[in-house]
Each structure stands twice: as C-alpha cells, then as structure tokens.
Amino acid sequence: MSDEIRKVIIIGSGPAGLTAAIYAARAELSPLVFAGGLYGGQLMLTTDVENYPGFPEGIQGPELMERFRAQAERFGAEIRNEDVVSVDFKHDIKRVSIDGGEFRASTVIVATGASALWLGLESETRLRGKGVSTCATCDGAFFKEKDITVVGGGDTALEEALFLTRFGSRVTIVHRRDHLRASKIMQARAHAHPKIHFLWNARVREIVGDRHVEGVIVEDTRTGALMERPTDAVFVAIGHHPNTSVFAGQLILDSRGYIESPDGVSTSSAGVFVGGDVQDRHYRQAVTAAGLGCRAAMRAEQYLEALDAKEAAVR
Ligand SMILES: Cc1cc2nc3c(=O)[nH]c(=O)nc-3n(C[C@H](O)[C@H](O)[C@H](O)COP(=O)(O)OP(=O)(O)OC[C@H]3O[C@@H](n4cnc5c(N)ncnc54)[C@H](O)[C@@H]3O)c2cc1C
Numbered sequence: 001m002s003d004e005i006r007k008v009i010i011i012g013s014g015p016a017g018l019t020a021a022i023y024a025a026r027a028e029l030s031p032l033v034f035a036g037g038l039y040g041g042q043l044m045l046t047t048d049v050e051n052y053p054g055f056p057e058g059i060q061g062p063e064l065m066e067r068f069r070a071q072a073e074r075f076g077a078e079i080r081n082e083d084v085v086s087v088d089f090k091h092d093i094k095r096v097s098i099d100g101g102e103f104r105a106s107t108v109i110v111a112t113g114a115s116a117l118w119l120g121l122e123s124e125t126r127l128r129g130k131g132v133s134t135c136a137t138c139d140g141a142f143f144k145e146k147d148i149t150v151v152g153g154g155d156t157a158l159e160e161a162l163f164l165t166r167f168g169s170r171v172t173i174v175h176r177r178d179h180l181r182a183s184k185i186m187q188a189r190a191h192a193h194p195k196i197h198f199l200w201n202a203r204v205r206e207i208v209g210d211r212h213v214e215g216v217i218v219e220d221t222r223t224g225a226l227m228e229r230p231t232d233a234v235f236v237a238i239g240h241h242p243n244t245s246v247f248a249g250q251l252i253l254d255s256r257g258y259i260e261s262p263d264g265v266s267t268s269s270a271g272v273f274v275g276g277d278v279q280d281r282h283y284r285q286a287v288t289a290a291g292l293g294c295r296a297a298m299r300a301e302q303y304l305e306a307l308d309a310k311e312a313a314v315r
Contacts (some may be wrong), residue, residue, distance in 0.1 A: 005104045006032050008300050009096050010077075011084050012111035012243075014041020015286040016276025016293035018068035020109045023297035025075035029304065032105070033072070033079045034098060040065030041113050042277075043286055047129035051138065052286050061129075064286070089250040089269040106307060107271045107300040110251070110259060111293055112243040114277040114284070118236055119151065123207040131213025131233045136160040137285065139235075145169045146232035149216055151204055153177060157237035158186040164235065165195040172231070174199045176221050199229075207234055242278050256281070264292065265299045273299050 008024045010017050013035035024031040038044060043061035050058040073079065080098075087108070088095040094108045116134035118124055124132050133139040140148075140163060148168035150161045153175035164171050173190070178200045180187050190196050199218060205226065206217040215230045242257045252260040252268040259279045261267055267274050275296035276289035 005093060005106060006030070007105065007304055008032070008107050008109060008297075009034070009094070009103060009105040010109045010111060011087075011096065012036060012041065012113055012276070012278070013039050013069070013079065014065075014111060014113045014276060014289060015043065015068065016113070016278075016289040016296070017041070017109070017111035018065070018072050019290040019293035020111060020275055020297040020300075021072035021077040021079070022068070022075060023294050024109075024300065025072055025077040027297070027301045028076075029301065031072075031077050031109075032103065033077055034084050034096070035079055035081045036083050036112065038113075039081050040069070041289075042116070045128055046133075046138070048142070049138070049286065050141065084246055086246055087250050089247075089272050092271065094269075094271060107273065107303055109293070109296045109300055110247065110267070110272060110274045110278060111276045111289075111296070112246075112278045113289075114240040114242040114258075116236070117239045117241055119204060119238070121204070121206060123209075124234075124236070127207055127209055127213050127234075130211060131209065132207060132236070133233070134236050135284070136163045136235055136237075139233075140164050140167045143167050143233045147230065148172070148233045148235065149174055149204075149229070149231040150235045150237055151175075152237035152239075153180045153182065154237075154239070155182045155186050156239065158182045158190045160235050160237045161190060161196055162186075162193065165193055168195065168233075170197065171195050172197045172199055172229075174202045174204055174216070174218060176203045177201065204234070240277075240281075240284070244278060265295050271300075271303055273297075273303075 007029040008031040010033040046061040082098040086097045096103045144167050148171045150173045201221045202218045205219045208215040259274045273296040275292040
C-alpha cells in the first residue's frame with residue numbers, strides 16, 4: 001500500500017468515468033482512474049454513434065472513447081487499465097484495491113456502468129453493431145422501413161418495440177413464454193399497435209447473417225421445432241445488470257443492484273459519489289452518463305473544499 005492519499009479515485013472509464021476524470025483533472029485534483037476490463041465502457045462494443053452531440057457525421061464508439069481518454073490524460077488524469085476487486089468505504093479515507101495493490105483517497109467516484117444482458121450466442125457477438133443491438137434509442141434509426149425483431153417480454157422489451165415502430169415496417173417480439181411479464185398498460189399499447197406482432201413460446205437459437213443480420217433461427221419452446229425467419233435487426237431487451245458486486249456491503253444498493261442515491265450523485269457513504277448507468281436505470285445514454293460524471297466530479301470537488309475548510313478551522 002502506498003502512503004499517498006489521493007484526492008480522487010474514479011472507478012470506471014466509460015463516458016461517466018472519463019468525463020469525471022476530465023473535470024477532476026482540470027480542477028487540479030490529479031485523479032487516478034481504474035479503467036477496468038472494458039476500458040472505454042459500453043461504447044467500445046458498438047460501431048456508429050450518431051446521437052452524441054458535436055459529431056454531425058457520427059463517430060465510431062471506440063474512437064469517441066479514445067477521444068474522451070486523450071482529453072482526460074491531457075489534463076493529467078492517470079489511467080490504469082485495472083479492475084477494482086474490493087473497496088472499503090466505511091471510513092473518511094476510502095480504500096480501493098486492485099489485484100496486488102491498495103490505494104487510498106479522500107473521495108471516490110463510482111462509474112462502473114451497467115452491462116446489457118445478452119442471449120449468449122456466438123452469432124450475436126459477431127453481429128453486434130451489424131444489426132444486433134441492446135439499445136433502440138441508439139440504433140433504431142438505422143432500420144428505417146426494415147423488419148425488426150425484439151427479444152424479451154418485460155416492460156423494457158415492449159418500450160423498445162413501441163419505440164422501434166417509428167422506424168421499422170414490422171416489429172416482431174419473440175418471447176419464450178405464452179404471456180408477457182410487462183405491465184398491463186404496456187401490454188395493451190403493444191397489442192394495439194398495428195406494426196407489432198408476437199412470436200410466443202419461441203427462443204432465438206441463432207442469428208443468421210455474415211456481414212449483417214439476415215434472419216433468426218427460432219426454436220418452439222414446446223416442441224423443439226426450429227424455424228428460420230428473415231429479419232434485418234435483432235434488439236435484445238432482456239435486461240441490464242449494474243456492475244456493483246464489489247460495492248455490496250459498502251454502499252446501499254436497490255433490489256436490482258443499482259446504487260441508491262437520493263439526488264443522483266451522492267451515495268450512502270460520505271465522500272463517495274456516483275455517475276452514469278450504474279445509478280441511472282432509465283436514460284442509459286452516453287451523453288447522460290457524461291453529464292452525470294460531470295456532476296459527480298463537481299460534487300467531489302465541493303466535498304474536498306469543505307474538508308479543507310474544516311481542517312483549516314481546526315488548525
Ligand atoms: C451496443 C451498444 C450501443 C450503444 N450505442 C449508444 C449510442 O449510439 N448512443 C448513446 O448515447 N449510447 C449508446 N449506448 C449506451 C451507452 O454506451 C451507455 O449509456 C454509456 O456507455 C454508459 O456510460 P457509463 O460510463 O455509465 O458506463 P459504461 O460505459 O458501462 O462504462 C463502465 C466502465 O466501468 C468499468 N468497470 C466496471 N466494473 C469495474 C471494476 N470493478 N473496476 C474498474 N472498472 C470497472 C468498465 O470497464 C467500463 O469502463 C450503447 C450501448 C451499447 C451496449
């Protein structure tokens with residue numbers, strides 16, 4: 001363990017973590033960022049990003065995140081491509097551990113994001129960004145007048161399907177049961193929509209296509225029979241999992257594992273702030289995550305100023 005007590009440690013290097021790093025670095029707080037296994041966050045998994053302001057022609061997800069990183073480093077953020085494996089937030093000085101080392105800081109910003117749940121198919125991974133997506137807001141506009149398949153049966157799946165009717169010629173919801181988990185009101189809206197169709201008792205076994213999605217192979221969950229359906233896009237809407245396992249017992253989490261925050265920035269531990277999809281269950285966009293990262297950094301700065309003022313008063 002080093003003797004040094006950092007002002008700010010940031011956990012996560014998606015839009016929230018790296019925006020927090022830019023703000024903290026420009027405030028001369030010399031942030032240390034643990035980037036984690038998915039350095040750059042979820043946008044590293046996608047191709048075209050067309051809704052991030054400032055890029056009228058669009059930008060590739062990985063290139064956007066390289067730019068975030070370069071901007072943070074330009075102002076002095078130290079970025080380490082390591083995963084945090086445990087934390088201790090119980091005292092004024094916070095402890096953050098990686099394999100083979102412990103670091104201490106007066107404030108910590110948690111920006112570990114949330115991972116979309118996937119079906120776990122090889123073809124799904126290969127065709128991500130080529131017709132396979134987990135985000136209708138992000139990618140729906142690429143499928144104007146196309147056939148779209150949505151996988152799932154909860155509120156999120158129906159919200160995504162309803163949103164996708166703005167673009168697609170037909171939206172088919174594939175669900176493994178013969179009834180939906182979604183709320184009654186969402187079900188009523190989906191059933192009433194002329195573009196939405198349902199494929200019940202059906203499980204996607206394969207996504208077909210070489211350079212882009214061309215169809216899905218669907219299994220009837222009652223008979224095991226397989227059938228191929230042509231489609232242009234597959235939106236997997238089976239949920240998200242916040243990356244919070246290392247914070248269990250240290251921060252208050254809700255029943256789904258998201259970090260609880262009364263105001264969207266502070267947490268149950270004074271001096272620990274949160275930003276991005278790890279707390280935001282609703283918007284889940286790069287630009288909102290960046291904004292929340294900015295807020296977290298500004299709050300950390302205020303907290304440090306208050307600490308300094310308190311120490312000066314004691315002296
Ligand atoms: C396929 C896809 C396409 C998308 N397209 C768009 C789009 O076009 N436009 C848009 O606005 N949004 C898009 N999104 C959503 C957007 O990517 C997210 O809303 C955004 O990345 C959330 O940012 P974040 O910083 O909160 O978290 P994330 O991007 O999830 O980053 C989390 C970070 O935390 C790190 N981490 C996790 N655990 C640890 C740990 N224990 N220790 C250290 N680090 C850790 C990870 O390595 C990662 O760097 C897309 C998402 C996906 C999956």
